[in-house]
Amino acid sequence: MNEPRTKAEHTEAIQTARRVAVVVNRHSRRGRRRFPEVLTLLREQGFQPISVHGVTNTKKLRQHLDAALAAKPDLLIVGGGDGTLSAAVKHVAGSDAALGVLPLGTTNNFARSLGLPLDLAGAIGVFTNGKVADIDLGMAEDRAFANLASFGVSVEVAGTVKPWLKRILGRAAYPLTALAILPRHQPFRAYITVDGRRHELLTHQLNVANGRFHGGWQVARDMSIDNGMLVAYQLGSGKRLRLIVETMIRATTGRWRSLAGGPFVTGREMHLETDPPMAADVDGEVRLRTPLTIRTVPNGVRVMVPKDFVDR
Structure with a gap:
């Protein structure tokens, strides 16, 4: 060979x-x-x-x-x-x-x-x-993903956002659709186990990211698609008003923050449970449900990138 x-x-x-x-x-x-x-x-x-x-x-x-x-x-x-x-x-x-x-x-x-x-x-x-680089893949059970596995409001948004609205507004179509869905959306409890430690939170939206961007905006400046780590984070909390405010801020300013500022959970492998069990949107495909395990595959795929891309 x-x-x-x-x-x-x-x-x-x-x-x-x-x-x-x-x-x-x-x-x-x-x-x-x-x-x-x-x-x-x-x-x-x-x-x-x-x-x-x-x-x-x-x-x-x-x-x-x-x-x-x-x-x-x-x-x-x-x-x-x-x-x-x-x-x-x-x-x-x-x-x-x-x-x-x-x-x-x-x-x-x-x-x-x-x-x-x-x-x-x-x-x-x-x-x-440019140059060829090896970057990480995310893996949700047996499904590889490049960007994001998400749970909550975004799953409904993905199935609701209108193609014509995306054509007219671009990435702003997603938070605007989310704002329309939020008043009737129920919060859920999530449990994330990483390295033997169990994290619990109540939220309307949970994301597990491999890449650095969500909805076209940077999540955190020290996230990377090439560091062998996944990052789990919630938008807002169990309170609708807080998530509405967070969504509006992201839609209008693209505000980002450092991972050190939380609330973020990082790790190479995460076991995720939700109450109630929920559908997972894995890079746009809704085919999995919790509980599930998500992990990274370091250097899982080869891509062409700019010369200044930091290839670890």
Whole structure:
């Protein structure tokens, strides 16, 4: 069995051989409009894609990702929102390809956590001027995720927010939808066990993050997608008014705080219970319920990042 190539070797292969495959979700916020521009900008940078997929039926996204990887590219370039990129991360993990990210969604949490430019030309420029890095994956039971597992109001928001509102307002659509849901939402009790210590809290919203951003805003400046740690944190408390105030502050200011300021729980593995049992939104997919165990997979996936990204 051949040894996997080093990150430096992988970077050189991408920037010299330029074997890339492209998958763009044309249902994402900007995917349909920007798809032709993606191909034009790639060719201007000297990339001639060996496999190109414009996805119009999101139910077939995974088939397109499989077909793109079957062409054996050094770099799989994927354009779309966080849901699309989460699906791509799962496919790239364990393959011989790196993931190239085109942030074409509403909040672009994954791209922000990688420090990528959010404009299309800047993101494509990273493929020429950046480097390959290994970053962490989150794992909720047997489901890998790039960004976030969440419980509470956000699960209802994900199923309620209107596509037209996202197109008009962008990331502000999420807190505004949350404000409409909160008056009837019931708080729940959560128990998080980390390293033998059990933490208890009453809240309307609990998140377990692998990345540094949620809803397009930075959660805390000292969080990282590459430190082998998960961070659990609540928004507000069991009191609706406090969560409404917290949501409004985040929506209007994007306020962030240091992990040292809490309330945060950090660890490599967390066992989560809730009363009552609740559905979990894992990077946009609601398929798991509590109780469940969430852990990190250090260096679980290879991605293309800017040169100044701190690769631990």
